[in-house]
Amino acid sequence: MVSILIPVFNYNVVDLVELLNSMGIESDIPFEIIIADDASTDLASAKINSDLDYLTNVTYYDWKENKGRAATRDFLARKATFDTLLFLDADVMPQAKEFLSKFIDRINDADVIFGGVAYSIEKPKKNNLLRWTYGKNRETRTVTQRCSTPYLSVISGAICIKKEVFIKANSYLDSGYGLDVLFVYNLQQAKAKVLHIDNPVLHLGLENSEIYINKTKSGLKTLARLQHTKKIPLNYRPIQKVALKLQKLNLASGFISLFSKVEDRTIKNLLSSKPSLKLFDAYRLYYFLKILQADA
């Protein structure tokens, strides 16, 4: 018995819902699909998604003001009929035919199950290369790799999770971008049992590089705010650890002033057809240190 929950913002989820619905019917597992539209501005796709509730297993909700992903997911969890939730972001697509049952079969073994994220083998057009390169090299990880950092390896856009565990870990209903780190930290604090399996979704919604850089920046702002307000420890994520080290060695200001000289060239590379992840890491560190310095 599973409630499949899809938060949506400006994305057509017909293909995703069609696939999930046929999987549900085939598997004979009692299921429902709930879509929540967080005030999409693309009214054509919102209209199409809303008409999906013609399907008997599908319920659709929407509202006028944007609440953010955490609040939308909280809403969905509370509307769910069943205690097992499967959260899927609107821009993913399950890969395995037995996608649903692979989760359901293991639900008694864990509080949270993550099956991994995959990226298409085919190179996207230049505009989307940064997101694709990052995803392919950093987010596509084997079960063994993920198990080495079980909590930080969870990407919440495709997880199977028990309702009460989710609601507790997601209790921070902020509209900021990049709150996943707090979510997984809360899971860790609650000692939620995380299971990593091989059951990936394909991530289709690749932002163009400029938007992705901006989202990354706003994620780093969130990260700084979370550590500033002591919601997460100072050394939780690898980038925090490096920043902390540089600060301790009094090298942070030096790094910022050095890197500012190559900032423009770095951005140029990130937007190019050969974005370098090493430069992206350095740029993120630079930006993160700048926020920390401004906060201090």
Place this chain on the structure above:
Amino acid sequence: MSDAVLELKNAAIFQRENLILSDVNIKINKGEFVYLIGKTGSGKSSFMKTLYGDLPLQQGEGHIVDFDLQTLKQKQIPFLRRKLGVVFQDFKLLNDRTVTENLRFVLKATGWKDKQEMDTRIEKVLDKVDMKTKGFKYPYQLSGGEQQRVAIARALLNDPELILADEPTGNLDPQTSVEVMGVLQEINKNGNTILMATHDYALILKYPSKTLKCDGNKVFEVVQKTI
């Protein structure tokens, strides 16, 4: 075996904790065409929602196409809905795919697999609503009346035991309403049982049939001249 496809005894219809309709005693037999009328806010919508499982039946007895509404579990609702064909005021057709693809979408979603069987079924239901030649069109390329015909065809896909039509002519002009009504009448003549919620009294006068009215928290049968 009774001929009833829908029967409510001493039922009360609630919207959350608010009592909307009480002492509801009605019966719809196989093959009937029944209107449900009443002003906005009289409880028509809550009544329809209770029938397709959107609202629980909290008091009284209710049976619909062999399902007991009083003990209906959430997980049974999909199975109940497969025996019902539902037509809405706002059509609910997917604008990003053609008429044929819309119908195939619903067939697949209700467990059909064989392509040939699906194509045959789609052709058959489109023929029933006189839309056989429009399968390649997108919903937005069709008039409101044509879209509603497609929606009716979609409701027929799984050969439902009861069709619930919730204000099916509510978005249509009078002339088109009459045409869509003609389609529903035709389908009824071919053996489908239909319960249609409407406030279009002109239609009822033109196509008289058994009529239930929601008024003052009650549902009762009315004879044609008093409505």
